[in-house]
Amino acid sequence: MTSTTNTENTTTREGTAQVLAEGVEFAHLDPRTLIVGANVRTDADLSGEFIGSIKQHGVIQAIRVRREADGSLTVLEGQRRTLAAIEAGRATIPAQIVTSDDDEKAREARRIIEQLAENDHRADMRDTHRTAAFRQLSLEFGLTAGQIAKRTGTKKDQVAVTLKVAESKVAAAVQAKYDLTIDQAAVLAEFADAPETVKALTAVAVKEPGRFAHEAQRARDDRERAEQVAAAREALAAEGVSEVEAPSYDDKKVRSLSELRPSTEADHGTDLTPEAHAECPGHAAYVRSRWSSVSVVYVCTNWRTHGHGDKYASASPTKSGPMTDEQKAERRTVIENNKAWKSAEVVRREWLAEFAKRKTAPKGAAEYVALAIAADSFILRRAGEKGHALATEWLGAKAETGYYATGQHIAALIAKATPSRAQHIALVLALAAREGETGTHTWRNPGHERGYLTALESWGYTLSDVEQIARGEQDKAERPSK
Structure with a gap:
């Protein structure tokens, strides 16, 4: 190392060191020669x-x-x-070398205290800092x-997401x-173009x-339905159909x-198609948005005046009258909860797909699998007859084709797995079988999937909210399906 003003060079067995006039010594040391003692961090988390x-940039901040x-x-x-430098194969790392006249016990105590102080007062890099940094690297450099x-x-995908945030003034x-x-x-x-949605989502991100x-x-889902409704209305306008x-x-x-x-003379059950009705003065339509789909419903605005007949008049009972306020409220609840369940299903299955990647099973997995085998074997069999479709997808196995499913691809994963991973695969099979039984009917039967949803939680x-309705308030320590 080249000497500089107010310094003197000394040679250690690990490399060349530089000693400042004040007595502080710096050196580039081989990390493999260093003694790494007990640390306040029980897991190095490399x-x-x-x-x-570390491999690309080296150790930027000197160790002590x-x-x-x-x-x-x-x-x-x-x-x-130090440990990361060894893993990365770095030849040397910068270090500040100190000496102490304390006895060994005092030195070790002071080392632990200093580590606590260093870790307690270190501020982690926040995602906001990372966004700003990546934006500079992209736009300025x-x-x-x-x-x-x-x-x-x-x-790379995380960088892409971060840059997407950086490009949005609202999100950033x-x-x-x-x-x-x-x-x-x-x-x-x-x-970003929906301020009220941004406001609502921000409140949830901060509070819950x-x-x-x-x-x-x-x-x-709401945005997608709104786009589908807008497209349907545009199509009606293009056709010249009154909405x-x-x-x-x-x-x-x-x-x-x-x-x-x-017409009233036509046979009962005869269809009246939109094409055949197009010239009727009462020809119109409305856009119906339900939890599962958006559709166009063609109508006649005054069907009796325009000579049409009730398609099933001889077989259908007359409507009993207007819905009560209670019935209307109940219907709104059903529609909203059905929509909520479909949205929750997307989130839940995405979470399960990530959960399936774990290398070890969580606490309680063995009990869950045992209960599933004992009480829900017919559900496991039904999932197996379908090739364990959900489990296959989540585990990244090759999907099976053909009339008979053998589970051979999942069996191949199990054969290569460690015992802990194999147990987790068994849990994924049980969870996927149960998930395949869920649907909008689930929230209408509170408690039926209590064990399953409680386990996931x-x-x-x-x-x-709708999943909490489905779980119900009953005792949670029962069979997976109940």
């Missing part, structure tokens, strides 16, 4: 990204080591950097997402103000972050063509 960063009486060097601060990923040790501003995660801010970027995924999916409001339950004049026959899944 992620692939961290090791990759103590020179022992026998000349060996003990790491005081920088355990993770012209780096691509791939280049940023490589040079920062970040996954809200993220900075409320310190949202990258994933939360990315959702806000999707709805566990519910954010559910509310985000609800917003996506009317959906008739009330007791409307005497407006009737769907599906309930009419061309205990393993980290956040239940939406």
Whole structure:
């Protein structure tokens, strides 16, 4: 090392050291020669990204080591950097070397205290900082997402999401103000042109972050339905068809063509198609948006005046009268909860797909699988007859084709798995079989899926409101299906 003003050079067995006039010594040391003692962090948590960063950039911030009486060097601060440097194959890392006249017990106590102070007062890099940094690298320095990923040790898809947030003034501003995660801010970027949605989602992210995924999916589903409704209305306008409001339950004049026959003389059950009705003065339509679909319903605005007949008059009873307020409220609840269930299903299955990737089964897995085998074997058999479709998808196995499903691809995964992973695969099979039985009927039978939903919640899944209705309030310590 070249000497500089107010310094002197010394040679250690690990490399060349520089000693400042004040007595502080710095050196580039081989990390494999250092003694890494007990640390306040019980787990070094060496992620692939961290090791990759060390491999590419080296250790940027010098570690601190103590020179022992026998000349060996003990790491005081920088355990993770030292271990990551070894994993990354770095030849040397920068270090500050200190000496101490304290006895060994006092030195070790002071080392632990200093580690606590260092970790307690360290501020983690927040996602807002990362967004700003990636934006600078992209806009000011012209780096691509791939280049940023490589040079920062970040996954490319995560860089892409971060840049998407950075490009959205709304998402970036809200993220900075409320310190949202990258994933939360990315959702806000999707709805940058919908201020009320952004406001509502931000409130959930701040107050109830566990519910954010559910509310985000609800917003996506609502937006998709709104787009489908707009497209249907545009199509009606292009056809020159008048759009009317959906008739009330007791409307005497407006009737769907599906309930009419061309004339009173036509045979009962004769269809009246939109094409055949197009020239009728009462030809119109309305757009119907339900939880499962958006459709166009063609009607006649005054079917009796225009000579049409009731399609099933001889077989259908007369309507009993208008719906009561209670019936209307009940119907609205059914519609809203059906929509909520479909949104929750998307979030729940995405969570289960990630859950299926775990290498070890969670606490309570063995009991769940045992109960599923004992009490719900018919559900497992039914899932098996369908090739364990959901489990196959979540586990990343090859889907089976043909009339008879053998489960051979999942069996191949089990054959290669560790015992812990094999147990988790068994749990995934049980969960997927139960998930395949769920639907909008589930929330209407509170408690029927109590064990299943309670188990998911205990393993980290956040239940939406409608899923909490489905779980019910009864005793939770029962069979998976009950």
